[in-house]
Amino acid sequence: MTADVEMEVQAPSSSVPxxxxxxxxxxxxxxxxxxxTGAQGKEVRRIVRAVRLTMMLRRKLRASVLSAFLGHxxxxxxxxxxxxxxxxxxxxxxxxxxxxxxxxxQGPAKHCxxxxxxxxxxxxxxxxxxxxxxxxxxxxxSASIARLRNINRRTVDVIASRLYFYYSFSxxxxxxxxxxxxxxxxxHRMATLRRDELGQETLLNLLLRNxxxxxxxxxxxxxxxxxxxxxxxxxxxxxxxxFYLGKIRTIQLEYTDAKESLLQAARKAPxxxxxxxxxxxxxxxxxxxxxxxxxxxxxFMQKGMKKALTPYFELTNAVRIGDLELFKIxxxxxxxxxxxxxTHNLIVRLRHxxxxxxxxxxxxxxxxxxxxxxxxxxxxxxxNPVADAESIVAKAIRDGAIDATIDHAxxxxxxxxxGDVYSTNEPQIAFNSRIAFCLNMHNEAxxxxxxxxxxxxxxxxxxxxxxxxxxxxxxxxxxxxxxxxDF
Amino acid sequence: MDLKxxxxxxxxxxxxxxxxxxxxxxxTDVLSHLKVLLTKFPSLPPSYQETPNAVQELTIAxxxxxxxxxxxxxTEDQDAFERDFFQLKPFYTDxxxxxxxxxxxxxxxxxxxxxxxxxxxxxxxxxxLELLPQSALENPCxxxxxxxxxxxxxxxxxxxxxxxxxxxxxxxxxxxDLLAKTVRDEIAGCSEKAYxxxxxxxxxxxxMFSTDQELSEYITEV
Numbered sequence: 001m002t003a004d005v006e007m008e009v010q011a012p013s014s015s016v017p018x019x020x021x022x023x024x025x026x027x028x029x030x031x032x033x034x035x036x037t038g039a040q041g042k043e044v045r046r047i048v049r050a051v052r053l054t055m056m057l058r059r060k061l062r063a064s065v066l067s068a069f070l071g072h073x074x075x076x077x078x079x080x081x082x083x084x085x086x087x088x089x090x091x092x093x094x095x096x097x098x099x100x101x102x103x104x105x106q107g108p109a110k111h112c113x114x115x116x117x118x119x120x121x122x123x124x125x126x127x128x129x130x131x132x133x134x135x136x137x138x139x140x141x142s143a144s145i146a147r148l149r150n151i152n153r154r155t156v157d158v159i160a161s162r163l164y165f166y167y168s169f170s171x172x173x174x175x176x177x178x179x180x181x182x183x184x185x186x187x188h189r190m191a192t193l194r195r196d197e198l199g200q201e202t203l204l205n206l207l208l209r210n211x212x213x214x215x216x217x218x219x220x221x222x223x224x225x226x227x228x229x230x231x232x233x234x235x236x237x238x239x240x241x242x243f244y245l246g247k248i249r250t251i252q253l254e255y256t257d258a259k260e261s262l263l264q265a266a267r268k269a270p271x272x273x274x275x276x277x278x279x280x281x282x283x284x285x286x287x288x289x290x291x292x293x294x295x296x297x298x299x300f301m302q303k304g305m306k307k308a309l310t311p312y313f314e315l316t317n318a319v320r321i322g323d324l325e326l327f328k329i330x331x332x333x334x335x336x337x338x339x340x341x342x343t344h345n346l347i348v349r350l351r352h353x354x355x356x357x358x359x360x361x362x363x364x365x366x367x368x369x370x371x372x373x374x375x376x377x378x379x380x381x382x383x384n385p386v387a388d389a390e391s392i393v394a395k396a397i398r399d400g401a402i403d404a405t406i407d408h409a410x411x412x413x414x415x416x417x418x419g420d421v422y423s424t425n426e427p428q429i430a431f432n433s434r435i436a437f438c439l440n441m442h443n444e445a446x447x448x449x450x451x452x453x454x455x456x457x458x459x460x461x462x463x464x465x466x467x468x469x470x471x472x473x474x475x476x477x478x479x480x481x482x483x484x485x486d487f
Numbered sequence: 488m489d490l491k492x493x494x495x496x497x498x499x500x501x502x503x504x505x506x507x508x509x510x511x512x513x514x515t516d517v518l519s520h521l522k523v524l525l526t527k528f529p530s531l532p533p534s535y536q537e538t539p540n541a542v543q544e545l546t547i548a549x550x551x552x553x554x555x556x557x558x559x560x561x562t563e564d565q566d567a568f569e570r571d572f573f574q575l576k577p578f579y580t581d582x583x584x585x586x587x588x589x590x591x592x593x594x595x596x597x598x599x600x601x602x603x604x605x606x607x608x609x610x611x612x613x614x615x616l617e618l619l620p621q622s623a624l625e626n627p628c629x630x631x632x633x634x635x636x637x638x639x640x641x642x643x644x645x646x647x648x649x650x651x652x653x654x655x656x657x658x659x660x661x662x663x664d665l666l667a668k669t670v671r672d673e674i675a676g677c678s679e680k681a682y683x684x685x686x687x688x689x690x691x692x693x694x695m696f697s698t699d700q701e702l703s704e705y706i707t708e709v
Contacts (some may be wrong), residue, residue: 213540215617251617252610345616348633352640388643394677395642406681408689 024060028069028123032116039115039155047115047158049478054123061127065089068125073116080117083143084124087136090124114151118144118159118476125166132138134174141167145183152194161202168206173203177210184210188227197230201237208244215342217251224248239269245278250287252345278308285312286346290354292401294320311337320349324379355392356401363402363415370412386411451476492540492547495524497594499551506554511562518558521551531554532577545586549578552629553591556598560658567600580618593655597628602663603637605669612636627655644670648695671695675709 029355031050038046067088074081084131115262119184121144145167148160153242164187171180180217184207191199211220224245244300246262249255266280281299300306300313311334331338331347338344362369374393375385382388396402404415421427498521505513525531530541531548534591536546552575559567572595577594595621603612616633623629631650645669651663671694678685678693687699698703 044495124701210582217614217617218611253613254610339621344621345613348612348637349640351637355641382643382646384645387645391644391677394674394681397681398677400677404681405683408682408685408693 005138023074024057024062025068025425027057028065029072031057032073032119035115035119036113039113039153042155044155045478046472047155049474050119051122051158051162052478053125054119054126058126058130059357061123061130063127066124066127070120073121078117080120080147082216084120086129087124087140089131089133115156115159116155116161118148118151118156119443121147122159122163122166125163125170129166129170129173132286134170137166137170138174138176141170145187149187149190154196155235156194159195161198164199164202164206168210172213177213177238181207192228198233198237200228201233201241202433205237205240205244208241208248212244212247217248220244221252223247235268236270236273239265239273239276243276243283244270246280246283246454249288250283255287255291259284259291259353262287274304276306277302281305281309281310282341282343285309286343286350289316289319289350292356293355313349315350315484319354319357322354322356322378323352324354324358356396360395360402363404363413366413368414371406372411374413423447450479489540491527492543495521495547495665496550498524499547500556502551509561514558515562518551518555522555525551527598532581535581542586545581545582549575549582549589552578553589553595555596557658560598560661563670565606568599570604572602580691588649593623593626593628594658597625597626597655598658598662599633601635601659601666603664604632604639604660604686607657607669609636617636631655631659642676667695670697671705675705 017028021056034046034050034053037048067085070081070084070088074084094325121140125137125144126195128134128140141163144163148156148163163447164184168177168180168184171177184203188200188203190205191203207223208220209224211217232241242261242265246258246260246265249258249261260355262284264282266277266284267276269280281302283297285295297314300316311330314330314334315327318330326351338347339384355378359374362374362377371386371389371393375389378389378392380388380392390406390408393402393404393406397404397406402415404413406413491520498517502521505517525548528540528544528548529536529541530538530544555571556568559565559571559600560703575595579596596615600612601647602610602617603615607616619629624633635647635650636648638644646666651660651667654660655669656664674694680692685693687702689696691702694702694705696705
């Protein structure tokens with residue numbers, strides 16, 4: 001539990017008197033002060049940090065804490081206060097906070113800044129979703145989105161992007177994603193106009209998810225290709241984007257690109273996001289099979305994924321052997337899994353690859369074989385297997401899958417002698433692709449390095465230097481934490 | 488029933504009678520008139536206003552576009568087919584809650600799949616396919632198109648050609664004839680690579696020509 005450790009470390013440095021374990025409410029107040037300083041100094045980084053701290057508190061939230069918190073932060077007469085408190089369930093149990101009552105007495109807070117108001121919406125929304133009160137969550141998120149439209153501050157963007165995510169999530173949970181498509185599009189347009197890149201990134205992903213939920217690949221691709229692109233701000237959003245991109249490209253038969261995106265998504269995803277990685281791997285396996293590659297066994301043996309990937313493992317096996325019969329059996333056996341993964345149509349496409357691999361095996365093992373035997377070995381069940389086999393072999397020869405000729409008069413296939421691979425420039429090509437991959441990886445690693453905003457300033461006073469070091473430390477922590485974050 | 492609806496209904500009857508008589512010239516004229524009239528219905532896509540006549544309006548509009556698609560097949564106009572199909576598509580996707588599904592839906596969707604196959608737009612073919620629910624794949628019209636695509640990808644060309652005998656709908660014949668031409672080109676391309684030599688007789692059989700003359704014409708053409 002990194003969250004708890006983190007909080008324990010934090011506590012002494014803050015204003016909370018030592019010895020007592022800080023309550024959730026106090027943590028929330030710390031976050032509030034973080035947001036306030038961030039908003040005043042226009043430091044987006046502080047707000048990012050605040051949001052991350054909130055996610056760590058997620059499991060500790062209670063209705064009583066929240067209502068006390070709302071009372072503390074929001075002016076009691078405000079619209080937001082009335083709306084949010086009406087959404088919270090009326091007290092379940094009072095076991096949690098000893099100081100709840102005390103803090104309420106602390107009296108009405110001063111004027112509330114928009115960042116805090118939006119933050120209140122966010123935290124209530126998260127709580128409602130965690131409590132599975134989806135209808136309230138929907139109401140809450142819609143209200144917050146309505147409010148967000150009227151706020152134009154860069155420091156709100158970070159919180160807003162989280163809010164968008166939960167907004168869409170609450171609608172997805174109630175299975176009504178189609179309703180919010182228009183709103184999301186409007187929000188995306190607004191984010192683009194305001195140059196809110198994090199918002200654009202988040203909203204674009206939400207829209208893609210929305211379209212793909214209904215299998216609207218055409219619309220998704222049109223939006224994706226026309227939406228503005230820029231350096232990714234958040235690793236998580238970038239992973240999602242790559243995954244959706246991979247899916248779209250798979251459907252549109254651009255397997256090579258799809259494979260690249262899917263593998264990259266799986267590689268970039270944080271270790272904690274196992275479900276996401278499984279999804280990526282499933283799709284990546286199919287795409288690689290469609291490309292005629294056989295994924296290595298290690299792909300299926302990754303920790304925690306073995307069970308989920310079993311159907312795909314058996315499928316790979318069938319394709320590897322090139323046995324149509326076995327392929328059919330596997331496809332039937334796991335048809336439930338495949339249709340719930342929505343990969344059924346892709347599996348149907350694989351039949352062609354099964355035949356190809358079978359044919360390749362035959363051409364390697366026989367120097368001459370009759371077409372009738374080819375048909376029998378491939379187990380083509382059709383009224384006229386020989387003619388089928390002939391045209392299938394002919395197509396395979398033309399596509400370069402096998403190197404052979406057909407003798408029509410005698411009805412047999414003659415394989416050509418395979419020459420020494422090392423006399424061709426095949427090895428060169430293989431080396432080239434590997435080197436290109438390594439260089440690319442290196443470049444990306446260099447590009448992913450981050451520097452504090454004013455690191456290029458020379459000659460700094462003692463004061464600023466200390467501040468800078470502190471910032472750097474925070475940044476290091478930030479990067480370390482990011483991988484565990486949300487998903 | 489209000490006036491506009493009345494007018495459209497009458498005109499549509501005229502269209503249908505011309506359609507039955509196979510008088511395609513008259514059909515096209517009436518159709519363009521009908522399409523103009525349809526723009527005056529507020530309940531149609533994309534506005535979907537909830538007027539009292541919405542159900543009748545949507546139903547008749549869908550019927551008209553369905554006929555338009557079939558007409559475009561009969562007049563062998565692929566561009567018109569694409570246009571009409573895209574006008575029809577919102578009726579299938581977005582009006583399920585308002586009017587009952589049309590019996591023509593799957594035949595027409597299958598027809599569209601076939602068109603994409605003929606025009607070799609395989610990516611779009613698969614994109615369209617993803618939109619169909621699992622149950623639709625069992626429908627003979629859709630299944631026909633899907634199986635065709637498979638045989639086509641595998642290279643089992645004679646299966647593609649024999650599919651002409653098992654058409655689920657008579658409008659499919661037009662596209663299957665077009666497909667046969669594509670298939671012949673494919674076979675020719677494959678044979679070039681796969682055979683060292685081929686007797687005239689075998690070539691005739693493989694490329695499905697009945698006389699030597701047709702074959703030599705085709706050869707000089709390619």
